Amino acid sequence: MNVARHEVMSGSDLLLKAEGIQKSYGGVxxxxxxxxxxxxxTVHALCGGNGAGKSTFLNILMGLEAPDSGRIWLNGSETRFASPASALAAGIAIITQELSPVPDMTVAENIFLGRESRRAGWFVNQTVMRRKAAELLERLNFAVDPRVKMRRLSLGQIQLVEIAKAIDQRSSVLIMDEPTSAIGDKETAVLFDAIRQLKSAGVGIIYVSHRLSELFSIADEYTVFRDGGFVRTGLMKDIDRDELIRLIVGGSLIDQQCAATEPEKATLLEVQGYSRAGEFEDINLSLKSGEIVGLYGLMGAGRSEFASSLYGISRRNRGRLVMDGAEVEINSPGDALKFRIAMITEDRKASGLFLSQSVRKNISLTSLSSLSRRSFINERKEKAVVQRMIERFHIKVRTRDQPVRQLSGGNQQKVLFARSLTTSPRILICDEPTRGIDEGAKREIHAFLAEFAAQGNAVLMISSEVQEILASCNRVVVFRHGRQVAESPVTRITPERLLHWAS
Amino acid sequence: MMSTPTKQMGRAGARSRTLGSLGQLFARYGIVIALGLIVLALSVLSDNFLTSGNLTNVLRQVSINGILAVGMTFVILTGGIDLSIGSVLALTGMVGASLVAGSKPHSPILAILAALAVGVVAGACSGIFIAWVRLPAFVVTLGMLSAVRGLTLIYSQGMPISNLSSGFKFLGQGTFLGIPVSVVLFGATALAAWVVLAYTVYGRRVYAVGGNMRSAHTCGINVRGIIFSVYALMGLLSALAGVTLTARTTAALPQAGVAYELDAIAAVVIGGTSLTGGIGGIPLTVVGVLIIGLLNNGLDLLGISSYYQQVIKGLMIVAAVLIDKARHADAA
Structure with missing residues (x-):
């Protein structure tokens, strides 16, 4: 392996080279x-915080955008792709962070979209397509039925299908942008096996992930970007986690664990016998003042569904909710907010943000009634609150009135935290709060949660990252197939135990 | 080592920033510039254009479509559409007229209130099916377009109602401080709608629902209530347009308002309100209304056939959507 590695590094097998790539948007x-x-x-990790320029760089490599300057070589000859189609034809495929399935087509149809198997030149040959899809999925060890409609798959399964689709293009360069952000640990292991298969077949993979531990287990080399520029490149085996984090963030940061305080006694919320047909059954848990409770489980274990019904987005079939000793009814998010429960949903673009609207309007939306008199908004008050939140969360914006669409993922997530805080909640439910965001923003959010809990509030945090659960929660509840299978203080568990319970 | 390229980039960045903001300026106010150009061209080409008589005439002509377009702005901001407004306009005009016609007319106030109530009920019917039954707005209001037109014909037995009381006709023919009442109504409606959308909690919620319905729900907004309300409001404004038109033409015709929804939608779209919802507003809708009105008036003055007017209007709509698209590409 080491010998092979050496040959690879000699440069004879250089697949793709890019240098001096520049790009600005509207003057920025x-x-x-x-x-x-x-x-x-090889697997080459491309690292950097949000706003480091990784996405722009990848878009240019893929021909989605034209660079202002810079040169790209593929297999030794200089190229510049005018469109994703020409990049694909030249052997570069991408698995993007944003999934784009056609929901009413089957898995097989999605995999072969645009290059369908044909019969007599005109008609789609479903039989062949289905067989080929089944073979592909089996070879990759992905447990997905090629005949079902995409609509019926979980987010993790959709991600696997997108990966299978990209792999089947038989490209020599494969770009993976946060391929594991939506999938659980089990699917990740399956994916890594597939990546190793591709590696031994000579494919070069550019791998982008905020989950650093993943990089150390799968990548051979790394390149770090910061603030739109190249910082350093090298072999993964020559660098450790702390050093990599230092390169990514650039400066020193607050220490990772502002360890959550010991929980006090007072129970803020008690869930009794929550059930929803086909999703979760008989969930009983309590949230105490000062506590961060983690909800762990594999994809499809019913965690998000439970959290959604707790917040009133979907209805439960059975179950009671007790707050401060009295039973309360929550049948809509409006009810939840009235009882000072706030939620940050899993998919910030689909069910959290208003992308085309300003940072200001996004942050103030849930607290408008307190910022208005006789239903007229007091803009001076609104701006003051928003400004305070922007400073509180260090949200990077040019102006308060900048559309949220233009912010990086980490800053968008902070906008959601800022919004939820404007209603002064006592209980905060957050579903994968640090998914797909950079290390710096991650730490800030963890620090915020710890501080929020320390003020006598409580947090219910869904996370698929074992490390995150162990590092920031006091207690963990494990879901499996819609049932609550274990509960324990985190001090008494190991990652292995957690995985064991969940699977 | 890094400082030189960075500095160069800074300068290049500054230059393209000026260019970019010029582009943004045009994308945002292109339609206002277009309005200015149309006014300029018509003043040069026709001596009769810039007379107070003609301008008042233009405003009176656009007032009906203006009132409808204001309501349509709310509907389209939520991502919806209302095709039934022409029919609702006819029915409400007919109801109002029936109460003030003949030898023993009722009070015009009563007639107006009755017409407005009928309009709200019609809008509320659409609203219920769209918000709670969750049928597509296009289909529901297409059904209402036909059903309400039928009700109008049944109610009127297919006959026009004329011989209206003079108190009622004041609405369409009278003046207030020298300005035609119908123009005052359009102005007041637009002003109130602008204030509501830009400065109230309700307005923000309308934008939120159109911007992202799921996010709006997560934020505790009563999404169905908001959707219902915009159709009810649209019904109210269709009725206001209905009684105003009836009073101006001094008769309620069962075929009044056919295809009026298209001009209202055109005005909203020319004003840059996005058909997917969440983006747009009243001031630019008013500009859109004026552009359509000026084109009709100006081409009349220049003696150009109304057949060409339709072609030009069609091109304007497509151009407006192109501008809108360019603006979004810039924002992304």
């Missing part, structure tokens, strides 16, 4: 020095 410089050298048969 997003990337001033993008570069990478990718060798065949």
């Amino acid at each position: 410089l997003a990337l001033h020095d993008g570069r990478i050298e990718l060798c065949a048969g």
Whole structure:
């Protein structure tokens, strides 16, 4: 292995090279020095915080956008792709962070979208397509039925299908942008096996992930970007986690664990016998003042569904809710907010943000009634509150009136936290609060949660990252197939135990 | 080592920023500039254009479509559409007229209130099916377009109602401080709607529902209530337009208002309100209304056939959507 590695590094197997890539949007410089050298048969981690310019760089490699300047070589000859189709034709495929399935088509139809198997040149040959899809999924060990409609799959399964689709393009360069952000640990292991298969077949993979532990287990080399520019490249085996984090964030940060305080006694919320047909059954848990409770489980274990019904987005079939000793009814998010329960949903773009609207309007929306008199909004008061939140969460914006769409993922997530805080909640439910965001923002959010709990409030946090649960929660509740199978203080558990309970 | 390229980039960045903001300026106010150009061109080409008589005439002509377009702005901001407004306009005009016609007319106030009530009920019917039964707005209001037109014909037995009391006709023919009452009504409606959308909690919620319905629900907004309310409001404004038109033409015709929904939608779209919801507003809708009105008036003055007017209006709509698209590409 080491010998092979050495040959690879000699440069003869250089697949893709880019240097001096520059790009600005509407006068704002997003990337001033993008570069990478990718060798065949390697996994190359592209690291950087949000706003480091990774997405812009990848869009340029894929031909989605034209660079202002810079050069790209593929297999030794200089190229520039005018469109994703020409990049694909040249052998570069991407698995994007944003999933784009056609929900009413089957898995097989989605995998072969645009390159369907045909019969007599005109008609789609479903039989062949289904067989080929089944073979592909089996070879990759992905447990997905090619005949079902995409609509019926979980987020994790959709991600696997997208990965299978990209792999089947038989590209020599495969770009994976946060491929594990939506999938659980079990699917991740399956994915890594597939990546190793591709590596041994000589494919070069550019791998982007905020989950650093993943990089150390799958990547061979790394390149770090910061603030739109190249910082350093090297072999993964020559760097450790702390050093990598230092390169990504650039400066020193507050220490990771502002360890959550010991919980006090007072129970804020008690869930009794919550059930919803086909999703979760007989959930009993309590949230105490000062506590962060983690909800762990694999994809499809019913955690998000439970949280959604707790917050009133969907109805429960059975169950009671007791707050401060009295039973309360929550049948809509409006009810939940009245009882000072706030929620940050899993998919910030689909069910959290208003992308085309300003940061100001996004943050103030849930607290407008307290910022208005006789239903007229007091803009001076509104701006003051929003400004305070922007400072409180260090949200990077040019102006308060900048559309949220233009912010990086981490800053968008902070906007959601800012909004939920404007209603002064006592209980905060957050579903995968740090998914797909950079290390710096992650730490800030963890620090915020710890501080929020320390003020006598409570947090219910869904996370698929074992490390996150162990590092920031006091207690963990484990779901499996819609049932609550274990509950324990985190001090008494190991990652292995947690995984064991969940699977 | 890094400082030189960074500095260069800074300068290049500054230059393209000026260009970018010029582009943004045009994308945002292109339609206002277009309105200015149309006014300029018509003043040069026709001596009769810039007379107070003609301008008052233009405003009177656009007032009906203006009132409808204000309501349509609310509907489209939530991501919906209302095709039934022409029929609702006819029915409410007919109801109002029937109460003030003949030898023993009722009070015009009563007639107006009755018409407005009928309009709200019609809008509320659409609203219920769209918000709670969750049928597509296009289908529900297409059904209402036909059903309400039928009700109008049944109610009137297919006959026009004329011989209206003079108190009622004041609404369409009278003046207030020298301005035609119908223009005052349009102005007041637009002003009130602008204030509501830009400065009230309700307005923000309308934008939120159209911007992202699921996010709005998560934020505790009564999404169905908001959707219902915009159709009820649309019904109310259709009725206001209905009685105003009836009073101006001094008769209620069962075929009044056919295809009026298209001009209202055109005005909203030309004003840059996005058909997917969440983006837009009243001031630019008013500009859209004026552009359509000026085109009709100006081309009349220049003696250009109304056949061409329709082609030009069609091109305006497509151009407006193109501008809108360019603006979004810039924002992304």
